[in-house]
Each structure stands twice: as C-alpha cells, then as structure tokens.
Amino acid sequence: MEQILNYIGGKLQKPLVDSWLDNYEPATGKVYSHIPDSDVLDVEQAVAAANAAFPAWSTTPLEDRMMMLMKIADGIEKRMDEFVAAESKDNGKPLKLARAVDIPRAVSNFRFYASALQHFASESHQMPGMAVNYTLRQPIGVVGCISPWNLPIYLFTWKIAPALATGNCVVSKPSEITPYTAYLLSQVCIEAGLPAGVLNIVHGLGSKVGQTIVEHPEIKAISFTGGTETGKRIAATAAPMFKKLSLELGGKNPTIVFADCDFDDTVRHVVTSSFSNQGEICLCGSRIFIERSIYDKFKTAFVERVKSLRVGDPNDDHSNLGAIVSAQHKQKIQSYIQLAKEEGGTILTGGEEVQVGGRCADGYFLEPTVIEGLDYLCRTNQEEIFGPVVTLTPFDSEAEVLTMANSVKYGLASSVWTNDLKRAHRIAEKIEAGIVWINCWLLRDLRTPFGGVKASGVGREGGWEAMRFFTEAKNVCIKY
Ligand code: NAP
Numbered sequence: 001m002e003q004i005l006n007y008i009g010g011k012l013q014k015p016l017v018d019s020w021l022d023n024y025e026p027a028t029g030k031v032y033s034h035i036p037d038s039d040v041l042d043v044e045q046a047v048a049a050a051n052a053a054f055p056a057w058s059t060t061p062l063e064d065r066m067m068m069l070m071k072i073a074d075g076i077e078k079r080m081d082e083f084v085a086a087e088s089k090d091n092g093k094p095l096k097l098a099r100a101v102d103i104p105r106a107v108s109n110f111r112f113y114a115s116a117l118q119h120f121a122s123e124s125h126q127m128p129g130m131a132v133n134y135t136l137r138q139p140i141g142v143v144g145c146i147s148p149w150n151l152p153i154y155l156f157t158w159k160i161a162p163a164l165a166t167g168n169c170v171v172s173k174p175s176e177i178t179p180y181t182a183y184l185l186s187q188v189c190i191e192a193g194l195p196a197g198v199l200n201i202v203h204g205l206g207s208k209v210g211q212t213i214v215e216h217p218e219i220k221a222i223s224f225t226g227g228t229e230t231g232k233r234i235a236a237t238a239a240p241m242f243k244k245l246s247l248e249l250g251g252k253n254p255t256i257v258f259a260d261c262d263f264d265d266t267v268r269h270v271v272t273s274s275f276s277n278q279g280e281i282c283l284c285g286s287r288i289f290i291e292r293s294i295y296d297k298f299k300t301a302f303v304e305r306v307k308s309l310r311v312g313d314p315n316d317d318h319s320n321l322g323a324i325v326s327a328q329h330k331q332k333i334q335s336y337i338q339l340a341k342e343e344g345g346t347i348l349t350g351g352e353e354v355q356v357g358g359r360c361a362d363g364y365f366l367e368p369t370v371i372e373g374l375d376y377l378c379r380t381n382q383e384e385i386f387g388p389v390v391t392l393t394p395f396d397s398e399a400e401v402l403t404m405a406n407s408v409k410y411g412l413a414s415s416v417w418t419n420d421l422k423r424a425h426r427i428a429e430k431i432e433a434g435i436v437w438i439n440c441w442l443l444r445d446l447r448t449p450f451g452g453v454k455a456s457g458v459g460r461e462g463g464w465e466a467m468r469f470f471t472e473a474k475n476v477c478i479k480y
Pocket of ligand 1: 176
C-alpha cells in the first residue's frame with residue numbers, strides 16, 4: 001500500500017520511528033494509504049532544518065522569493081487533476097467541488113501572497129523638526145502551521161503562503177485525516193526547487209506532532225485552524241511561552257432571512273450556504289432565522305430544494321453532497337440529530353444514512369437534514385455540529401433575531417438576506433461575527449481580514465493581516 005512521506009529538510013522521508021497510521025477514503029470506508037505516525041524526533045529534525053534554512057531564506061531577495069511562490073502555484077496547477085482527486089478521496093467531498101474551489105484556491109493563495117510580498121509596505125511616523133520613526137517588519141523565524149481536514153489544501157496553503165512570503169521557515173502539520181494533498185504539495189515544492197528546510201511537512205497525530213510543534217521553544221508563532229477545544233489547549237500551552245498566536249476556530253453561524261429578500265435567489269443561496277461540502281465548512285450557516293411573515297413559504301421552498309439534492313459517489317458529477325469525512329464524525333452528527341429529536345425538534349427532511357451502493361457501499365453518507373421547532377437556546381442550536389444539519393426558526397423583529405443570532409459562544413460568520421440597505425447596515429454593526437455577508441455567502445476577496453470573534457478565534461488572517469502576523473514590528477527612531 002502506498003506510503004505518504006514526511007517532507008523534512010527538502011527530502012521525502014519515512015517517520016524516524018517506523019510507525020504508520022491508516023488513511024481512509026470516506027466514500028468507500030477503505031484504507032487506501034498509510035501516513036507517518038511521526039513523533040517528537042521528526043518534529044525536532046524539521047525544526048533543525050527550518051532553523052538552518054532561515055538565514056538564507058529570510059534574506060533572499062523579494063523578487064526571488066516571489067518567483068519561488070509563483071513556481072509552486074504553477075506546480076499545483078500543472079498537477080491539478082492529481083490534487084483534485086486526492087482532495088476528494090481524502091475528504092469525501094464531490095470531485096467537482098475540489099476542482100471548482102479547493103485547488104484553484106490553493107493556487108490563488110500562493111499567487112496572492114507572492115504578489116502581496118512585492119507591495120507590502122510598513123509605516124513611518126514623523127515627529128516634526130525632531131525625528132522620524134519607521135516600522136521595520138522582519139520575519140519571525142521558524143513558525144508552526146496546523147490545519148484541519150475540511151478544506152485540506154486550501155486552508156493549509158492559506159497559512160503557509162504568507163508565512164513563506166514574509167521570509168519565515170515553516171514546520172507544518174496537515175490534518176492526519178486528510179494528508180494526501182499536503183504530500184503532493186511537498187513533491188511540488190521539490191520540483192519547484194524550494195530550498196531545503198524552508199517548508200517542512202510532518203504528518204501524524206495532533207496529540208503528538210501538533211502538540212510538539214506548539215510546545216517547541218524554537219517555534220515562535222503558531223497559526224492554527226481547527227476546533228475551539230483544540231484551540232483552547234493550544235492557547236494554554238503557547239500563551240505562557242509568549243508565542244504569537246492566530247487561532248481560527250469553530251462556528252455556529254446564523255443565516256438571517258428577512259421578508260423583503262429576493263426570495264428565489266435567497267432560497268437557492270441558503271441551500272448552498274447550508275450544505276456545501278456536506279456542511280463541513282466552518283462558514284456554513286447552520287441556524288436559519290426567517291421572518292415570520294414568510295416562514296411557511298420559505299420552509300416549503302427550502303425543504304423542496306433540499307430534497308432534490310443528491311447524495312452520492314464524490315466521483316459522480318451529479319452528486320451534490322459526497323461522504324462525511326470519517327465514521328467517527330458521522331456518528332457525532334447522527335448523535336446531534338438524535339439530540340434534536342429529544343429536544344423536541346421535528347425533522348422536515350433528512351436525518352438518515354444514505355446507502356449509496358457500488359464502490360461506496362461502506363462509505364459514510366448522510367442525508368441533508370432540516371429541523372424546526374427547537375428553542376434557540378437548546379444544545380442543537382448552541383453547539384457546533386459541523387455537518388449537513390440546519391435548523392429553521394421564525395422571528396418577529398430585528399431585536400429578536402439579533403438576540404437569537406448572538407446567543408451562541410461562537411462568532412465566526414453570518415449572512416443576512418434583505419433589500420433594506422439601512423437594515424443591512426444596522427445588522428452588520430450589531431451582529432457578533434467576524435464576517436457579515438449581505439445577500440451573498442462565501443464571496444471572498446483575499447485582501448480582506450478573515451476570522452472570528454468570541455470562541456471562534458483570535459487574530460485575523462487574509463491580506464495584510466497575515467503579512468503582519470508573520471512579521472515582528474520593530475520601531476526605529478532617528479533623531480535629526
Ligand atoms: P481539530 O480536531 O481541532 O484539528 C485541527 C488540527 O489540529 C488537526 O491537524 C489536528 O490533528 C490538530 N491537533 C489536534 N490536537 C492538537 C494539539 N493538542 N496540538 C496541536 N494540534 C492539534 O479540528 P478538525 O476536526 O480537524 O476541524 C474541524 C474544526 O475546524 C471545526 O470546529 C471547524 O469549525 C474548524 N474550522 C475553522 C475554520 C476557521 O477558519 N475558523 C476553518 C475550518 C475549520 P489531528 O487531525 O491528528 O487531530
């Protein structure tokens with residue numbers, strides 16, 4: 001069986017202790033490769049390689065660094081089909097989604113930060129007649145990047161590209177559940193001629209590899225995307241070590257539909273924002289609040305459209321939803337559907353496993369599920385499920401919907417559907433979320449700050465925010 005290898009010091013290699021983990025294809029439920037069960041020794045080696053590479057990489061002319069990132073982007077694009085297949089096979093998402101979103105976005109991440117590096121400027125402040133200050137922004141050194149399984153290469157490169165662009169060397173860990181595209185990326189980096197040690201990819205478990213990266217005294221900053229509980233643990237370890245921290249965590253995002261929305265367009269988009277990637281996008285809206293005067297009409301149209309979604313083999317272009325990422329995660333989602341029933345919810349559609357058959361007979365498939373009749377404070381409406389499950393709740397006023405929308409501990413994203421411009425601004429101001437989409441969802445401009453508030457994270461990614469995160473600012477004051 002194929003072995004995925006670590007990328008350390010410019011070489012592909014087995015874990016130092018010859019130990020391996022199974023890599024499952026969620027659509028078939030079968031193991032299709034093995035991944036390194038790396039440990040502290042592999043991380044130590046990666047940190048040593050990154051430290052050795054740092055003096056040269058951090059002083060490489062910007063133009064050369066930019067060209068290298070562009071080459072990596074080209075390399076991913078050239079191997080697009082392999083990346084698409086691997087992203088879908090590891091994660092269970094439809095192949096067409098990986099082709100339309102995940103892989104093009106990974107390419108854009110490298111291109112965006114390659115060009116950002118050419119335009120990134122720092123500030124200067126004059127003290128009239130006395131002095132001038134300028135802000136010197138320098139790479140931090142060796143940084144750690146840890147990413148989750150839901151948008152594997154998209155989120156992995158979203159961290160790595162700005163870290164490399166700003167002159168840092170990276171020790172990274174993709175999710176152990178979806179390692180293959182990161183392995184392909186290491187091959188692309190070798191083909192592109194990225195100097196040894198600049199990027200190191202250590203595969204393995206969060207509790208071993210991830211924790212060692214977070215604890216390592218020579219890793220000066222941690223950029224992490226994943227669950228809130230893991231983020232808490234990382235903060236508890238890294239904060240007393242005074243590491244720079246960017247934490248992108250879980251969400252329980254509200255979708256707010258007002259009676260004056262463009263009805264058909266809203267129904268269509270809200271189905272997408274609920275069930276894309278099997279609902280396994282941190283930005284998916286999972287609590288849908290609908291103004292009471294259109295509640296029944298919206299519910300009928302929404303449920304009808306959800307029923308028409310096809311759950312099936314990710315390789316089939318007719319599938320709208322693929323497989324859930326793992327058997328364990330599927331069980332977690334099912335336990336929440338059961339909880340919703342116990343909490344008094346009514347399942348309007350879905351709630352069951354899907355038997356896809358054929359090569360997918362043992363895969364992990366679930367119906368898209370819509371539930372109504374739940375109190376907004378119940379556990380189903382407060383805890384992150386991270387699957388194809390949404391709730392519908394009516395509201396009577398702006399004040400009421402804001403209370404319900406803001407009642408969760410999370411604050412990642414939101415979407416608001418209305419044609420009333422003044423109301424849209426009012427809601428945007430009051431909603432507790434790092435992102436507010438008005439009449440759209442997942443429309444991303446990479447220059448904008450990205451991230452959540454409350455238990456959805458601290459720090460911001462995207463645009464200059466990431467360039468600032470991965471640099472230390474030093475003030476130089478010159479008296480004249
Ligand atoms: P997770 O369990 O927190 O894992 C995320 C990453 O952290 C994985 O690589 C994991 O490795 C690693 N990890 C686990 N324990 C660790 C530790 N003690 N120290 C360091 N690293 C550790 O999250 P997930 O289940 O992969 O992803 C789903 C979560 O991510 C959801 O909550 C979702 O909302 C969130 N998410 C947030 C955003 C955002 O931008 N805010 C984007 C995407 C996803 P293993 O795979 O080996 O456990």
